[in-house]
Amino acid sequence: MSIKDDILIAGSMLLREKGVTALTQPQIAQAANIKQSHLTYYFPTRANLLLAIADFTLSTLMDDVAAQLQAKPQGTTLADAISRIMIDGFPPRVFIGLIVAADSDPDIRKLLRKLIRHVRTAIQGLLQQAGLASDREAALLFHATIVGLAVMHQAKLNKESATEVKHGVDILMRLLPSIHSTRSPI
DSSP, X not given: OOHHHHHHHHHHHHHHHHOGGGOOHHHHHHHXXXXXXXXXXXXXXXXXXXXXXHHHHHHHHHHHXXXXXXXXXXXXXXXXXXXXXXXXXXXHHHHHHHHHHHHHOHHHHHHHHHHHHHHHXXXXXXXXXXTSOOSHHHHHHHHHHHHHHHHHHHHHOSHHHHHHHHHHHHHHHHHHHHHHHHOOOO
């Protein structure tokens, strides 16, 4: 494993355990068991570091979902996997934390745009793998819906809101196949 991988893995673990505020260069360097100068060599700014860790973490989650779909390629498998991720709350908390951090660091907002494009592309791939509508509009609808459900769950954080996430994702999965057939040309 490379030093860069060590940094991303350590940062991802810190992110899961302590949230975005724990992602300081000294804490990540310590967790990766490297000198801070090595960390800044690979990630010169905090914005680059935060987004690389978020991208690594989200890519790992998406890869896990893709592996589950490969083992059992059905929409219900995608719905179950996405619901678990949203209820766990890790991706929504990451994005909320990054959005808040972007208020004080405009570079984070620029990199967030890139991360969102990357996530949207990954969603298109997951939708295609699940045999669902997978064009840009379907990916946008899917992404916006799961983010909205996840944020509402984070606000309430109770059993009822977890049920709402599962129900909302199930509804979305039922609607996606019909979206493609009923869409009018733009």
